[in-house]
Amino acid sequence: MNKSKKIGFWTGILVLIILLVIPTPQGMKPEALSALGVALLMAIWWVTECIPIYATAFVPIALFPMLGILDASTTAENYGHNYVLMLLGGFFLAKSIELSGLHKRVALYIISKLGTSRKRIILSFMIATAFLSFWIANVAVVLLMLPIALAIVDKEEENPERNPQFGLAMMLAIAYAASIGGTGSLIGTPPNMVFAGVFAKAFPDQPEIDFLEWMKLGTPIVIIILPIIWFYLTKYFKISGNFAGSTEVINQEIKAIGKISTMEKRVFAVFLFTAIGWIFRRDIVLDSFVIPGWSSLLGIKDYVHDSTVAILSALLLFAIPSGKVSKTKKSKTLLDWKSASRVPWGVVMIVGGGYAIAESFNQTGLAIFLGSKMSFIGQYPMIVILIIVITLMIFITEINSNTATANIFLPVLAAMAIAGQMNPLLLMIPATFACSFSFMLPSGTGTNAVIFGSNRVTIPEMAKCGLGLNFLCVILLTMLMYMYVLPVLSL
Numbered sequence: 001m002n003k004s005k006k007i008g009f010w011t012g013i014l015v016l017i018i019l020l021v022i023p024t025p026q027g028m029k030p031e032a033l034s035a036l037g038v039a040l041l042m043a044i045w046w047v048t049e050c051i052p053i054y055a056t057a058f059v060p061i062a063l064f065p066m067l068g069i070l071d072a073s074t075t076a077e078n079y080g081h082n083y084v085l086m087l088l089g090g091f092f093l094a095k096s097i098e099l100s101g102l103h104k105r106v107a108l109y110i111i112s113k114l115g116t117s118r119k120r121i122i123l124s125f126m127i128a129t130a131f132l133s134f135w136i137a138n139v140a141v142v143l144l145m146l147p148i149a150l151a152i153v154d155k156e157e158e159n160p161e162r163n164p165q166f167g168l169a170m171m172l173a174i175a176y177a178a179s180i181g182g183t184g185s186l187i188g189t190p191p192n193m194v195f196a197g198v199f200a201k202a203f204p205d206q207p208e209i210d211f212l213e214w215m216k217l218g219t220p221i222v223i224i225i226l227p228i229i230w231f232y233l234t235k236y237f238k239i240s241g242n243f244a245g246s247t248e249v250i251n252q253e254i255k256a257i258g259k260i261s262t263m264e265k266r267v268f269a270v271f272l273f274t275a276i277g278w279i280f281r282r283d284i285v286l287d288s289f290v291i292p293g294w295s296s297l298l299g300i301k302d303y304v305h306d307s308t309v310a311i312l313s314a315l316l317l318f319a320i321p322s323g324k325v326s327k328t329k330k331s332k333t334l335l336d337w338k339s340a341s342r343v344p345w346g347v348v349m350i351v352g353g354g355y356a357i358a359e360s361f362n363q364t365g366l367a368i369f370l371g372s373k374m375s376f377i378g379q380y381p382m383i384v385i386l387i388i389v390i391t392l393m394i395f396i397t398e399i400n401s402n403t404a405t406a407n408i409f410l411p412v413l414a415a416m417a418i419a420g421q422m423n424p425l426l427l428m429i430p431a432t433f434a435c436s437f438s439f440m441l442p443s444g445t446g447t448n449a450v451i452f453g454s455n456r457v458t459i460p461e462m463a464k465c466g467l468g469l470n471f472l473c474v475i476l477l478t479m480l481m482y483m484y485v486l487p488v489l490s491l
Contacts, residue, residue: 001050004048005048005049005050006050007048008044008045008047008048008049008050009045009048009050009051011044011048012040012041012042012044012045012048012050013041015037015040015041015044016037016038016040016041017037018037019033019034019036019037019040020033020034020037020067027369027372028365028366028369029364029365029366031067031068031069031364032364032365032366032369033366034067034068034069034364035064035069035357035360035361035364035366036366036370038059038060038063038064038067038069038357038360039357039360039361039408041059042056042059042060042353042357042404042408043400043404043408045059046400046401046404047399047400047404052346053346053350053401053404054345054346054347054349054350056350056353057346057349057350057352057353057354058349058353059353060075060078060353060356060357060360061075061076061079061356064356064360069360069363069364070356070359070360070363074359074363075356075359078352078353078355078356078358078359079349079352079353079355079356080352081197081201081352081355082197082200082305082306082307083193083196083197083200083307083351083355084193084197084348084351084352084355085307085310085311086186086187086193086305086306086307086310087187087190087193087310087347087348087351088310088311088314088343088348089274089307089309089310089311089313089314090135090137090187090310091137091343091344091347091348092310092313092314092317092335092340092343093135093270093271093274093310093313093314093317094135094136094137094140094343095335095339095340095342095343096267096270096317096334096335096339097135097136097267097271098136098140098144099263099267099334099335099339100261100263100264100267100322100334101257101261101264102264102267102268102271103132103136103141103144104144104148104253104257105257105260105264106128106131106132107128107129107132107144107145107148108148108250108253108254108257110124110127110128110131111124111125111128111148111250112124112250112251112254114127116242116247117241117242118156118163118166118234118239118240118241118242119230119234119239119240121152121170122169122170122173122230122233122234122239123227123230125145125148125149125170125173125174125177126173126174126176126177126226126229126230127177127226128145129141129142129145129173129174129177129178129181130177130178130180130181130184130222130226131181132144132145132181133177133178133179133180133181133182133184133188133189134181134182134184134185134188134222135185135187135188135271135275137182137187137188137189137344137347138178138179138181138182138188138189138445138446138447139178139344139446139447139450140344141178141181142174142175142178142446142447142450142451143450145174145178146174146450146451146454148249148250148253149170149171149174150454150456151249151253152170152249152250153166153167153170153171153456155248155249163237163238163239163240163241165237165238165239166237166239167456168237168456168457168461169233169234169236169237169239171451171454171456171457172233172439172451172457172462172465172466173229173230173233174447174451175439175445175447175448175450175451176229176233176439176447176469177226177229178447179436179437179438179439179445179447179448180222180225180226180229180436180437181222181226182436183218183221183222183433183436183437184215184218184219184221184222185211185214185215185218185219186209186210186211186214186215186306187211188218189402189436190347190350190351190402190403190406191402191403191405191406191432191435191436192214192218192432193351194351194354194355194403194406194407194410194432195209195406195410195428195429195432196208196209196214197351197354197355197358198354198355198358198406198410198411198414198428199410199414199424199425199428201355201358201359201362202358202362202367202411202414202415202424203414203424208305210278210281210282210306211278211279211281211306212278212279212280212281212282212284215279216488217429217485217488217489218433220480220484221433221477221480221484221485224476224480225473225476225480228472228476229469232468232469232472233465236465236468237465261323262322262323262324263322263323263324263334266320266321266322266323266334267317267334270313270316270317270320270334273313273316274309274310274313277294277309277312277313278306278309278310280293280294281293281294281295281304281306281309282295282296282301283296314335316334317333317334317335318333318334318335318336318337318340319333320333320334321333321334322334347403350401350403350404350407351403351407353407354403354404354406354407354408357407357408357411358407358410358411361411361412361415362411367411367412367414367415368415368418368419369415370412370415370416371412371414371415371416371417371418371419371420372415372419374412374416374419374420376420377416377420379420382426382482382486383478383482385426385427386430386477386478386481386482387474387478389413389427389430389431389434390430390431390433390434390473390474390477390478390481391474393405393409393430393431393434393435394434394435394437394438394470394473394474395438395470396409397434397435397437397438397444397445398438398440398441398443398444398470399441399443399444400443400444401443401444401445401446402435402436402438402444402445403435405435406431406432406435409431410428410431410432413427413428413431414427414428423489425489426486429481429485429489430477430478430481430485433477433481434473434477437470437473437477438466438470439462439465439466439469439470439473440462440463440466440467440470441459441462441463441466442459442462448462
């Protein structure tokens with residue numbers, strides 16, 4: 001452990017100890033002050049990464065019962081929440097898509113259809129990356145797209161008339177498209193799942209935000225913002241001209257994967273089953289016309305959840321033969337446990353840890369206490385509130401993981417909205433989107449970190465380009481929230 005991590009480790013512990021021994025403020029319960037201490041310890045440890053960020057997610061299991069904040073059973077339940085299981089099922093589906101190679105085929109198809117100019121190459125990579133990030137964890141999508149992009153960048157660098165900024169633009173375009181695309185669906189990026197769980201826990205009497213409801217909000221935002229970001233990047237890096245070498249690289253990649261396999265077809269069938277199951281689980285109301293959901297038709301509307309579909313699909317993946325035969329002459333399935341064990345379990349646990357924090361905030365009254373102290377925000381015009389919330393979340397996420405930021409702030413924003421006599425969605429949804437729009441530093445999102453790890457982008461280059469994008473997205477998100485999302489939610 002280096003010096004900065006040691007400082008972060010002991011600072012977190014010191015903050016917790018101080019809050020445990022100081023007098024409890026008037027109007028606050030002692031257990032609420034303890035919950036605040038644990039939350040601050042976790043925030044400091046997440047920011048400094050003094051221990052692995054995923055390990056920090058287990059702090060509530062150890063400390064909540066010891067400090068009398070929540071009992072062990074209540075704390076542990078959060079790690080098996082419906083949305084945690086939905087995320088896990090989504091990861092299993094993503095892993096099977098990865099094993100089959102279906103994601104690569106889809107990506108190459110999209111890229112091959114958009115031409116060979118440098119601008120179109122970048123656009124095609126952004127579209128492919130964003131689309132895949134709807135369904136697959138955005139970090140995994142970047143890892144898929146990176147080697148294909150690097151092959152094209154290497155070809156460009158062999159060209160005597162190369163654009164020296166092309167490679168840098170390509171790398172950042174992939175990172176940013178993955179972050180943007182992930183906001184389009186509930187499983188695309190962990191902050192979306194954090195929001196859904198926190199909202200369900202804080203407001204159990206309110207209609208749930210399911211897969212379809214989120215897509216209604218997220219998909220139009222992706223469609224609008226993605227081309228704007230592409231335009232910004234191509235202008236910022238002065239990208240122009242044709243690049244013939246890309247066709248050769250893409251054709252080689254397409255030739256290498258061959259014809260679509262039986263495994264790909266079967267994985268795609270399970271994918272369609274999952275998507276249809278999520279979209280049509282609940283009744284779809286179109287003005288006076290209602291499309292009944294399958295759960296209503298089967299009479300189990302109150303018994304099932306999107307997590308039910310996710311886990312059922314995972315079981316199908318473990319059961320359906322892939323069409324391939326192993327060396328032992330046994331037919332392989334679409335997903336085996338050895339491969340499934342390599343899904344990002346750490347992300348699953350950090351979401352569960354976030355739900356535990358939210359539960360402690362609600363049960364101890366801490367969220368209401370903090371919200372009441374910041375209720376003055378309700379006095380400002382809605383447009384001003386949106387600007388403040390979105391700006392703060394974008395720039396806070398630059399120094400903290402977007403999942404951790406969502407875990408820490410969403411429960412507080414929910415209580416703040418109630419104290420200010422506002423609908424909590426007015427603050428929670430803009431904040432959730434903003435958590436995925438941090439473009440300056442590798443620490444902000446996993447996609448930025450992966451691209452930085454390629455050694456093709458330096459921190460100054462990312463920060464200089466990303467700063468302008470951050471401010472641009474403050475404006476774009478504010479306008480879209482005010483003009484589209486809030487009217488859709490009838491807020």
